[in-house]
Amino acid sequence: MAYISRELERKFLKVNGFFKAILVTGARQVGKTTMLKHLAEGSGRVYVTMDNAMARDLAKRDPVLFFQNYKPPILIDEIQKAPELFEQIKIMCDNSEETGLFWLTGSQQYKMMKSIRETLAGRLCILELYSFSQREKNQVIFDTELDYSLESLKERQKKVPKNDIVSVFQHIWEGGMPQVLGADDEIRFEYYNSYVETYLMRDVMEEGGITDTIRFRKFMTACAALVSEQINYANLALASDISQPTAKEWTKVLQGLGIIYLLQPYSNNAFKRLTKTPKLYFCDTGLCAYLSMWLTPATLMNGAVSGHYYENYVVMELVKNYAYSKSKVNITYYRDVNAKEIDVFVEENNLIHPLEIKKSASPEYREIKKYSVIDKAQLNRGNGGIICMCEEPLPIDEENCLIPSNLI
Numbered sequence: 001m002a003y004i005s006r007e008l009e010r011k012f013l014k015v016n017g018f019f020k021a022i023l024v025t026g027a028r029q030v031g032k033t034t035m036l037k038h039l040a041e042g043s044g045r046v047y048v049t050m051d052n053a054m055a056r057d058l059a060k061r062d063p064v065l066f067f068q069n070y071k072p073p074i075l076i077d078e079i080q081k082a083p084e085l086f087e088q089i090k091i092m093c094d095n096s097e098e099t100g101l102f103w104l105t106g107s108q109q110y111k112m113m114k115s116i117r118e119t120l121a122g123r124l125c126i127l128e129l130y131s132f133s134q135r136e137k138n139q140v141i142f143d144t145e146l147d148y149s150l151e152s153l154k155e156r157q158k159k160v161p162k163n164d165i166v167s168v169f170q171h172i173w174e175g176g177m178p179q180v181l182g183a184d185d186e187i188r189f190e191y192y193n194s195y196v197e198t199y200l201m202r203d204v205m206e207e208g209g210i211t212d213t214i215r216f217r218k219f220m221t222a223c224a225a226l227v228s229e230q231i232n233y234a235n236l237a238l239a240s241d242i243s244q245p246t247a248k249e250w251t252k253v254l255q256g257l258g259i260i261y262l263l264q265p266y267s268n269n270a271f272k273r274l275t276k277t278p279k280l281y282f283c284d285t286g287l288c289a290y291l292s293m294w295l296t297p298a299t300l301m302n303g304a305v306s307g308h309y310y311e312n313y314v315v316m317e318l319v320k321n322y323a324y325s326k327s328k329v330n331i332t333y334y335r336d337v338n339a340k341e342i343d344v345f346v347e348e349n350n351l352i353h354p355l356e357i358k359k360s361a362s363p364e365y366r367e368i369k370k371y372s373v374i375d376k377a378q379l380n381r382g383n384g385g386i387i388c389m390c391e392e393p394l395p396i397d398e399e400n401c402l403i404p405s406n407l408i
Helices: 008-016 032-040 053-061 063-069 085-094 110-119 150-157 165-174 185-208 213-225 233-240 244-256 285-291 297-302 306-324 365-376
Strands: 021-025 046-049 074-077 102-106 124-128 260-263 279-282 330-335 341-348 351-357 384-388 400-404
Touching: 008 021, 008 032, 008 124, 008 306, 021 032, 032 046, 032 074, 032 102, 053 063, 063 085, 085 102, 085 110, 110 124, 150 400, 165 285, 165 297, 165 306, 185 213, 185 244, 185 285, 213 233, 213 244, 213 279, 213 285, 233 244, 244 260, 260 306, 260 330, 279 285, 279 306, 285 306, 297 306, 306 330, 306 341, 306 351, 341 365, 351 365, 365 384
Parallel strands: 021 102, 021 124, 046 074, 074 102, 351 384, 384 400
Antiparallel strands: 260 279, 330 341, 341 351
16 A cells, blocks of 8 residues: 655654754554664665564663664564563753654653653654544545645645545544555554554553453444543443542543543633543544444444534534644633633644534524624634534624634
8 A cells, every 4th residue: 555644744843953852652553663674775774673573672771782783773563562672761851963863753641751751851852643534534634734724725625526525434444554555444444443452452452551451442433422422430430340430531532642632621710610620532533433333434424423423523623633744733612610612722823722523514594693702701702613424614793603624
């Protein structure tokens, strides 16, 4: 299969000219190594993986000797399996003026991140790679930053075909794992089955110390059933036959392995009594559809939870867009004690862009009335709107548009 370029490449190459070490984190099999190997082509950069037992043993036993064997510039895969290397990487960074010496990949395990942040503070840049976004699968690169204005949305519209529910749900159902692109239904099912049984179960045993794989699989399935909802540890515990504290721990493990994404609630002193509970999304909708046994895109699209999957897809497209873009934003959702909810707040440059998500081609305009809570709290409101299945951007009022979901 031909290499499909990733949006993160631009940012990676930019920080490579500034930092001595770069860590690309993300779930297993999202394409971290493939991207870095592609960027390293022809440069003579050494490659070594900590999945290799002999290399891992040497790294753990004698980090100095390891780097005599494998000299920088180097690409080290699955670095979390040999944290003993961090101290030596720090010494080598301090003894050199060169940038881009160490390219590292690893899953964002809490223990590893804590130790790498403490050891390599100021020397290391951490970037996150997710599975393919719909833009990446279609090889679309937008020239304009996403500011939700009608002008920028119209510019983006020129680059893509009209929004289409069938192709959107094909993407949601298939997911963005590089290995399943273009695979038939049988192969895709077997791929996700082996992904869960081999990679995930091995990682939860090694990284999370979890031995009860049967209950853990039940737990993952329960998470998939509650997608796009506020996380409810009592329900997750009940469905998996575990205690609530265990459900919290296992949620952290899934988050650390890059399987689920927790969207944090908005908090600000200007608002009284906001919820403190995050919402649960899957980083890859294909894995979520597999766990919930949606066997075809059509049954998922016409099923009772299609709106939840659509919301998951939109939230993760936004997360991916901002993970790779120049803008630094904070993505949250708004919910108060009266259950008034706004699906997404994108905070950028002291502006809040409010966004509702609706799996409809012509949603009710009145949805945007909720946005007045931002004005009442005297916060700065930017452009916003309703992300939906409309075919092209349409103005609702001066500040808000109907936003086709394939433009984010």
